[in-house]
Amino acid sequence: MEKNIELELIVDGKDITINKFVQKVIAGIVAGAVEPLSGVEKDWTDIELTIKR
Numbered sequence: 001m002e003k004n005i006e007l008e009l010i011v012d013g014k015d016i017t018i019n020k021f022v023q024k025v026i027a028g029i030v031a032g033a034v035e036p037l038s039g040v041e042k043d044w045t046d047i048e049l050t051i052k053r
Helices: 020-034
Strands: 009-011 014-016
Touching: none
Parallel strands: none
Antiparallel strands: 009 014
């Protein structure tokens, strides 16, 4: 995963400010779960994740 990441967190339509450390943690967790999946290219550039409850 690249070091320069952009992560945007929106909860119920509101932008939530998160610091760089938390961005890297969340990005690492998501990328680590997604990268080994079948059909995901090694050179991916964008992951979109929506969680609804």
